[in-house]
Structure formats: structure tokens, C-alpha cells
Amino acid sequence: MHRLAHFEFDLPDAAFPFSRRLARENGWSHHFTLRVIEEYKRFLILCCDAGHPVTPSDHVDQAWHLHLCYTRSYWEDLCRDTLAKPIHHGPTKGGNSEDNKFTDWYQRTLTSYQKHFGQAPPDDIWPPSKQRFARRDFRRIDASSHLIISRKTLRTTAIASAATLALAGCTSAFVQADPSFLIILAIPALFIFGIVCLIKAVTGGSSKKLRSRRRNDNSSGCGGFWIGSCGSNNSNHNDNDSSGCSSSGCSSSSSGCGGGGCGGGGGD
8 A cells, every 4th residue: 555655635736626626615624634644545545455345434424425516536546556545435325224224334444443553543533323314414615605504602692691691681780771781782682592593493393294205315335346357448538637536447255334425424
């Protein structure tokens, strides 16, 4: 795997290279993105050497997803010329059995990671299984036209507003201040509370049918790798700078790898 260690994802003449695209699409810092790419390389090593099906973390899976779109880089430079074997990626079929299967594979992947590399995988990129397969609802959002606020931020703001309002009320009663002072403080607090309630209604008020579908579809596996002989279909390849995905013609055999993001834990 010496050649994989020196594998370059960023083309020297690319104005918008792989690492910048990966960082932008996930809202990551450049430094964190480079760490994820290194962990993606380690995942590829486990795909080849672990001896059992392996499953990536969601962060690693995002790097895998994007790399698959650089078809020449993935199928020719990586699979054919570097690994000498194809690593296929396929979404989960959904359902409880898939959940259990990929959860088990992910745990085995974490164990093999420590054995193979002599250290535990970093928690911020490879979280524990319970966190890795927590129910999520990923959407593709254009941040230039939408304001994105985390639920944690909203909860913190609502609590702070309520505390400010309560403190203002106590202060007003203690000093016998003009009641209009309390009203002025209450307006922004009530406004924020209204926003919190609206967002909860929109995001948490899904129908039972939709929630049931999410439970079935949001299962834990994203892909499989099948190792076989790879004959690249050059007519299907896009340029390295391409963002459109296509596949190569590879004959394949056996075994699977799971993951999140594409079929489980996230969503394609």
C-alpha cells in the first residue's frame, strides 16, 4: 500500500481541486478535510486487507462518494493502477436486517483499524457505532439562499431568552421599574420562541407514514465493495474535474462493505 500513501487527489492544475470541493460540500475546514482524506485512504487499505466486510464512517463515506464522481481518478488511477482491484460502492437495501449487518461490520471495522494501524481511530472522524448510526435526516441545501441554524443553537438561544425575560421580570418587580421595560425585553424573547416553535413544527411534524418510511430507509449501510478483475470502460469516464458520476465496467466477485451517507445514516 506504499503507492496508496502517495496517491494524490488534488490535481496541480485544478483551480477547484478535490479537497476544496469536499470541504465546501460538507462545511469542513481545510485542515479537517485533509484528515478525512487520510482516513479515507486508511479505509481503502482495510477494504483490501481486513479480511472481512468493512463499513466507513459518515465522514469517510463523504470522501468516498465524491471520489466516485471523479471517475478516471477512482476507477483508473486508484482501483486499476494503485490497488489493482475494484472497490465497488452500493447503497443499502434498507430494513432492520441491513441495519444490524452494517452496524456489526462497522464495529468490526473499528476493531480492525486498531489492529492494523496500531492505534484507535480518531473519534471525530470515526465515532462509536451508536453515534454513527443515529437517525439522521440529511438534505441538500443551498446555503446562499437558506439560513441554516442548528437545533442546539436554537435551544440555547431560547433558554437564554427565557432566562433574560425571567431576570428582567424579577428586576422590574424589585426596583418597581416601568412595566414597559419588561415588554421591550419580552418582544425579542417571544420572537425567538416563535421561530423555535415554527422550526419544530416544520421539521418534527412529519406524518406517521413519513416517519415510518424514514425508519425503513435510513438504515445503516452504504455500499459494498466487490473485489474482482477491473476492465475500465473509458468511454464512460468523465474528466477528473467532472462532477457527474458514471461507472466503469468491472467484473466482480464476493464481498460487501457497508457505509453511511449513501444508503444509511445519510442519504443518496
